[in-house]
Amino acid sequence: MRTVIVYESQFGNTRQVADAIAEGARQVSEVRMVNVNDATPERLDSADLVLVGGPTHVHGMSRPETRAQAQRIADADDNLILEPQAPGTGIREWLESGPVLPALVAAFDTRADAAKWLTGSAARHIAKRLRGHGRTMVIEPGSFLAPDNDIDLSEVERARDWGARAARSAIETTGLDYARRTI
Numbered sequence: 129m130r131t132v133i134v135y136e137s138q139f140g141n142t143r144q145v146a147d148a149i150a151e152g153a154r155q156v157s158e159v160r161m162v163n164v165n166d167a168t169p170e171r172l173d174s175a176d177l178v179l180v181g182g183p184t185h186v187h188g189m190s191r192p193e194t195r196a197q198a199q200r201i202a203d204a205d206d207n208l209i210l211e212p213q214a215p216g217t218g219i220r221e222w223l224e225s226g227p228v229l230p231a232l233v234a235a236f237d238t239r240a241d242a243a244k245w246l247t248g249s250a251a252r253h254i255a256k257r258l259r260g261h262g263r264t265m266v267i268e269p270g271s272f273l274a275p276d277n278d279i280d281l282s283e284v285e286r287a288r289d290w291g292a293r294a295a296r297s298a299i300e301t302t303g304l305d306y307a308r309r310t311i
C-alpha cells in the first residue's frame with residue numbers, strides 16, 4: 129500500500145508531527161511526505177491513502193491573512209524560524225483547488241495546548257471538506273498539541289501511533305498489502 133502525507137507548516141510543528149505520522153505508517157505502508165506547495169497530481173498519483181494536515185489558525189485552517197500574521201510573528205521573534213515553504217499556499221486553498229484524491233483519507237492538525245472547544249481544530253475542518261468530496265475517513269481526525277511551538281515527546285509518540293493506525297485501517301478496508309504493492 130502507498131500512503132502520501134500532505135502537510136502545511138509555518139513554524140515546523142506540523143512538519144514534525146507529519147514526520148512522526150510517516151514513521152508510524154511506514155510500519156505497514158510505503159510513505160511519501162509532500163509539502164502542500166509541492167502537492168501536484170503527479171506526487172499523489174497512485175496513492176491508496178492520503179493524510180492531510182496543517183496548523184490550526186483562528187479555530188480552523190490557515191488563510192493567507194493568518195499566514196501573513198505568522199510571518200510577522202516570526203519577524204518579531206528571534207527564536208521562531210519560518211519554514212522555507214511557509215509563505216506559500218495552505219491546505220484550505222489546496223483543497224479548494226480540487227485535488228484528485230483516493231477514496232481513503234484522514235485529517236490531522238497541530239494546535240495550542242487547551243481544550244478543543246477553546247482552540248478549535250483545523251483537522252475537524254479538513255475532515256469535513258474531505259467528507260464533502262465523498263472521501264472515506266480511515267480514522268478519526270488526529271489533533272496534536274504544540275504548546276509554545278514546542279512538541280512533547282508524548283505527542284510525537286501519539287502521532288506515530290495515529291499514523292500506524294491510519295495505515296492499518298486503510299489496509300483492512302482495501303485488503304491491500306504492503307508486501308504485494310510497492311511504489
Ligand SMILES: Cc1cc2nc3c(=O)[nH]c(=O)nc-3n(C[C@H](O)[C@H](O)[C@H](O)COP(=O)(O)O)c2cc1C
Nearest residue numbers: 138139140141142183184186187238239240247274
Ligand atoms: C496566526 C495564528 C493563529 C493561530 N490560531 C490558533 C487557534 O485558533 N487555535 C490554536 O489552537 N492554535 C492557534 N495557533 C497556534 C498554532 O496552531 C500552533 O502553534 C501550531 O502548532 C503551529 O504549527 P506549525 O508550526 O506547523 O505552523 C495560531 C497560530 C498562528 C500563527
